[in-house]
Amino acid sequence: MLEDLGMDEDDEEVVPLPNVNSPILKKVIQWATFHKDDPPPPEDDENKEKRTDDISSWDADFLKVDQGTLFELILAANYLDIKGLLDVTCKTVANMIKGKTPEEIRKTFNIKNDFTASEEEQVRKENEWCEDK
Amino acid sequence: MMKGNGPPKREGKMRIRAFPANMDEKYVDTIWTLLKNAIQEIQKKNNSGLSFEELYRNAYTMVLHKRGERLYTGLKEVVTSHLENKVRQDVLQALNNNFLSTLNSSWSDHQTSMVMIRDILMYMDRVYVQQNDVDNVYNLGLSIFRDQVVRYNVIGDCLRTTLLELVARERRGEVVNRIAIRNACSMLMILGIDSRSVYEEDFERPFLQQSAEFYRLESQKFLAENSASVYIKKVEARIQEEVDRAQHYLDQSTEPRIVDVVETELIKKHMKTIVEMENSGVVHMLINQKTDDLACMYKLFSRLRDGLKTISECVSKYLREQGKGLVQEEEDSKQNEAAAATGLPCSGGTNAISFVQKLLDLKDRFDHFLKNSFGNDRIFKQVIAADFEYFLNLNPKSPEYLSLFIDDKLKKGVRGMSEQEIESVLDKAMVMFRFLQEKDVFERYYKQHLAKRLLLNKSVSDDCEKNMISKLKTECGCQFTSKLEGMFKDMTISNTYMEEMKEHLMNKGQTCVSGVDLNVRVLTTGFWPTQTVVPKCNIPTAPREAFEEFRRFYLGKHSGRQLTLQAQLGSADLNAFFYGSMRPSGKADDGASGGGIEMASTSSGTFSVVGGSKQPRKHIIQVSTYQMCVLMLFNNQDRLTYEEIASETDIPERDLIRALQSLAMGKSSQRVLLKHPKTKEIEPSNIFCVNDNFYSKLHRVKIQTVASRGETEPERKETRTKVDEDRKHEIEAAIVRVMKARKRMQHNSLVAEVTQQLKARFLPHPMVIKKRIEGLIEREYLARTPEDRKIYTYVA
Numbered sequence: 001m002l003e004d005l006g007m008d009e010d011d012e013e014v015v016p017l018p019n020v021n022s023p024i025l026k027k028v029i030q031w032a033t034f035h036k037d038d039p040p041p042p043e044d045d046e047n048k049e050k051r052t053d054d055i056s057s058w059d060a061d062f063l064k065v066d067q068g069t070l071f072e073l074i075l076a077a078n079y080l081d082i083k084g085l086l087d088v089t090c091k092t093v094a095n096m097i098k099g100k101t102p103e104e105i106r107k108t109f110n111i112k113n114d115f116t117a118s119e120e121e122q123v124r125k126e127n128e129w130c131e132d133k
Numbered sequence: 134m135m136k137g138n139g140p141p142k143r144e145g146k147m148r149i150r151a152f153p154a155n156m157d158e159k160y161v162d163t164i165w166t167l168l169k170n171a172i173q174e175i176q177k178k179n180n181s182g183l184s185f186e187e188l189y190r191n192a193y194t195m196v197l198h199k200r201g202e203r204l205y206t207g208l209k210e211v212v213t214s215h216l217e218n219k220v221r222q223d224v225l226q227a228l229n230n231n232f233l234s235t236l237n238s239s240w241s242d243h244q245t246s247m248v249m250i251r252d253i254l255m256y257m258d259r260v261y262v263q264q265n266d267v268d269n270v271y272n273l274g275l276s277i278f279r280d281q282v283v284r285y286n287v288i289g290d291c292l293r294t295t296l297l298e299l300v301a302r303e304r305r306g307e308v309v310n311r312i313a314i315r316n317a318c319s320m321l322m323i324l325g326i327d328s329r330s331v332y333e334e335d336f337e338r339p340f341l342q343q344s345a346e347f348y349r350l351e352s353q354k355f356l357a358e359n360s361a362s363v364y365i366k367k368v369e370a371r372i373q374e375e376v377d378r379a380q381h382y383l384d385q386s387t388e389p390r391i392v393d394v395v396e397t398e399l400i401k402k403h404m405k406t407i408v409e410m411e412n413s414g415v416v417h418m419l420i421n422q423k424t425d426d427l428a429c430m431y432k433l434f435s436r437l438r439d440g441l442k443t444i445s446e447c448v449s450k451y452l453r454e455q456g457k458g459l460v461q462e463e464e465d466s467k468q469n470e471a472a473a474a475t476g477l478p479c480s481g482g483t484n485a486i487s488f489v490q491k492l493l494d495l496k497d498r499f500d501h502f503l504k505n506s507f508g509n510d511r512i513f514k515q516v517i518a519a520d521f522e523y524f525l526n527l528n529p530k531s532p533e534y535l536s537l538f539i540d541d542k543l544k545k546g547v548r549g550m551s552e553q554e555i556e557s558v559l560d561k562a563m564v565m566f567r568f569l570q571e572k573d574v575f576e577r578y579y580k581q582h583l584a585k586r587l588l589l590n591k592s593v594s595d596d597c598e599k600n601m602i603s604k605l606k607t608e609c610g611c612q613f614t615s616k617l618e619g620m621f622k623d624m625t626i627s628n629t630y631m632e633e634m635k636e637h638l639m640n641k642g643q644t645c646v647s648g649v650d651l652n653v654r655v656l657t658t659g660f661w662p663t664q665t666v667v668p669k670c671n672i673p674t675a676p677r678e679a680f681e682e683f684r685r686f687y688l689g690k691h692s693g694r695q696l697t698l699q700a701q702l703g704s705a706d707l708n709a710f711f712y713g714s715m716r717p718s719g720k721a722d723d724g725a726s727g728g729g730i731e732m733a734s735t736s737s738g739t740f741s742v743v744g745g746s747k748q749p750r751k752h753i754i755q756v757s758t759y760q761m762c763v764l765m766l767f768n769n770q771d772r773l774t775y776e777e778i779a780s781e782t783d784i785p786e787r788d789l790i791r792a793l794q795s796l797a798m799g800k801s802s803q804r805v806l807l808k809h810p811k812t813k814e815i816e817p818s819n820i821f822c823v824n825d826n827f828y829s830k831l832h833r834v835k836i837q838t839v840a841s842r843g844e845t846e847p848e849r850k851e852t853r854t855k856v857d858e859d860r861k862h863e864i865e866a867a868i869v870r871v872m873k874a875r876k877r878m879q880h881n882s883l884v885a886e887v888t889q890q891l892k893a894r895f896l897p898h899p900m901v902i903k904k905r906i907e908g909l910i911e912r913e914y915l916a917r918t919p920e921d922r923k924i925y926t927y928v929a
Contacts, residue, residue: 016186019193079193081259 019079024072031062031085041083052091052098059088067109161200164191168204169211171253175246176215188253201261208254212274216243216281224282228291233313236292239282240320247274272326279324279331289335292317296336297343300378304347315382322384329386337387341394344375348398356403360413362426365433368399396436404434404443415447419502427506435510445516452499452517456524459491460531485530489538493561496521522568532575533849535565540582543598544591555597563604573863573894574856576613579605581662583617587624588654588702609893619660627654634686649679655687655696670700670758671783673765701788703758709805710749711827752827754805755835759784759792764805772822775815790815795836797821802829803836864897864905869914872927880906880923 017025055063063070070089077086097105106113115123171188174180195204220239227235251258251270258269268276282288296317299309321332329337348371355364372395379388400407407430408415418427434440499517507513525531539562542555550558569575586592598621606614631652672680684696756764762782766773773781779789793815797806805827809820867887872878878886884902891897906925909915918924 016184018186019190079190079256081255 020076021072024069024076027062027065027069027073028076028080028082028085031059032082034058034062035084038084050091052094055088055091055095060092063089063092161195161198161203164195165203165207167191168195168253169207172208172211172250173215175249176211176219178242178246180249185253189256192254193256196257196261201257201265204254204257205261205265205267208250208270209273209277212247212250212277213281216277220278221282221285221288224288228287232291232295233310233317236283236288237313237316237320240278240316243274243278247271250274275324275326283320283324283331283335293335293339297339300340301343301347303378304374311382318382318384329384332384337384337390340383340387341390344391344394345398348395352399352403355399356406361407361410361415362413362418362423362429364407365426365429368395369429369433371395371399400433400440401437404437404440408443408447415444416451419448419451424502424505427502428508431507431510441510441512445512448502448513449516449520452495452520453524455495456492456520457527459488459495460524460528485534485537486541488534489562489565492521492525492565496561496564518568521565522570525565525568526570529571530849532569532571533578535562535569536575536578536582538562539579539601540586543593543601544586545593556600559597559601559604563608566605566608571856571895572609572613573859574852577662577852577856580616580620583620584661587620589704616660619657623656623660624654630655630687634683637686647675647678649675651676651679651683653680653683656699669783670698670762671781672698672700672758673762676705676761700758700784705756705758705761707754707756707761707764709752709754711752711825712749750828751832752829753833755833756796757792757836759788760796760836763789763792763796767806767823772820774817775819775821776817778821779817793821799837802831803834805836860895860897861901861905863891863894864902865909867891868902868905868909869927872915872925875927877918877924877926880925883925 074089077089096108168191171183224236224239254270262269296314299314303309321336322329325331355367372392375391375395376388379391434444503509503513542558592598602614602617687696763778766781797804797808804824806821807824867890871886884899887902888897913928915925916928918926
């Protein structure tokens, strides 16, 4: 993002970031510092299948935080356009969803069920083919 | 399923910022207004007071809350209205002055502001644009600029005309603002977004069209005013100019296209005209040795696919003309020569030599062009070779003449030349040899000439002879040269015999037999060219006895062999005493006899004295064997008629006439005999007597034999017949060879195969081959298959 700003190597310019609060920013900087020598990621192939089981152990540890932080990290990574961090955080959340029934997911994320009974039935029917019998 | 409302409120250390559940329209409006103003400020170049982060964040928020479409459409409107209302007006006002620079500066301003706008709207680019498959911000800006400004009717036309006008002016020699054009061209390229179509349609196509027109007119003007070489230089200059132009201020991809246009208009359409231009085209250049001009033309024409073909055709035509002219003028003049040459040292030979020399000179000339103008191009090499082959074989005497040429060189021509020069002359002769189709005819003549050289001791250098033979061997294989090598061996062996003979005689206490110093050369029949009928000749006693002695000696060494005297090949040295005064008469002595055996005499015989009583003058005369027989008759008689001479010596008429001609009708320093009456022809009743008044300043006189270098017509026919005979055998041998290997073959394939095998020696005619096949069928070497008459089988 910095390069979009068209900034020089001028260290004294203050960059306001109202969208990101300081603890989250600290975490972001921590992640970025650890990954500062990473090779640039390859061109993203839209069609390539993405895996969720390739999170490095350091990242996994780093992301052992409460959900709130996790989601804030996602937002920050999105806003700051940090692809690596965005990927790893989203993968983590995806892993939290995988393998759970809808009810379990609701419990994990504290989501209110706002379907009527008939709506829920309809949706279940549509997705019957996914279920393992 | 998440509805994208963001994370719910949670108890915890941090309070998660609440998402506005549904962003209300008012908030969205506010954000949009903020952004819109910012964009407009950027377009007015007032961006310094703006906060990047704030704008970015607002755009981010809008897109995040699913208002991307509104943002996108809004952007489109703002940009369009700015370009329509402000930028376009500016450009329109400048249509008549500073058009290009105004357009250029508007363009670069637009680019700059779009970059900044893209930056603040980057989140939208990343997310909304991707998801909805629309143009990204920058490209959107480009297409609006293209449609609303550049292609707005008046502006588009003006742009095109201005650019074309500038190019036209530069072509006329004026200096123009290249940078302006370059900026315009690169703008057009960029406006094509991912293709060059805008550049192509708006500029390149009309440019190429105008260029074609321009060069079409120019070509006509140039051609009318200039010679070929000047035209070519001008064309090259123009091509270079266009290449420059394309590299400096058009788009580079235009280069091959414009060069193609120039080549087509200036060269391709006029290839023949240029090549055939009177007084300056290819022919003129060839005649006047304009090597550099030809090189320029070659370089230029090699750009086009058929260019070189056109030049090579013209060169070929000229070369064939020249070659044919040389070859045919030879034929005509030779007819006249033959008519005039009835005897006496004939210069018919010089015709052959000059014929070949002229051909070699022609080849040298064209090789020079090949190397220096045509860069050893393969096409030209092939063309020249084909042409030489063509006209060399037009004259049936070419093989004979080539052999004569080499003969001359090996006899005396190489005197005074360095080894390298000799080598190069012989090599060039070999090049000509390769062009010959009738190599077997050449072989026959070469053998004849070589025989004469060896027997008459005429070759200047043995090394050169051997050199030549090895060249022929490399070219044609051993079969060609084995006989020639045999001839050399015979000469060496004969020398050995003579040594042994001398020893043998010494042991007997003799120095020579019958007073004759004999020198014999034994020729193996198969190697040397033979006459079909060995002419007889009555040899005088002394030489004959000497020969018999040798024969006894030889047969003592090798039984089961036969020796035959070859009377037409020998020579003799005679001691002659002339007893006349100022008009000397002469007498001839015993001398050697000839006939396959050469003998030299040292003894002296006497002769009757006639006329004056001065001191007898002594000369040694070198004559042929026949002449010796004739002269020795005058030892016993003063005068003889032709008929008497003929019956005494038994020499064949043609040879006898020749011998008498050189003895009696040559120059006065050669006239050993006198003839009555002094007519031009020799009649049977003519009387011959010794010329006592014979005078020559040389002690040793060589009587020139009337040996016409070239063959006379009847001789030529004879040689030709022999060649044809040989060819029949070779064809049959080839047919049998092929059939033995294949066992079964169709007629056409057989003919083709046989032709292929023989073509290194001569080109057989299919009809002749057919006749030979039929002959072989009769003699039961081949058979026709019963099912198909066109298929033959081999009969073992």
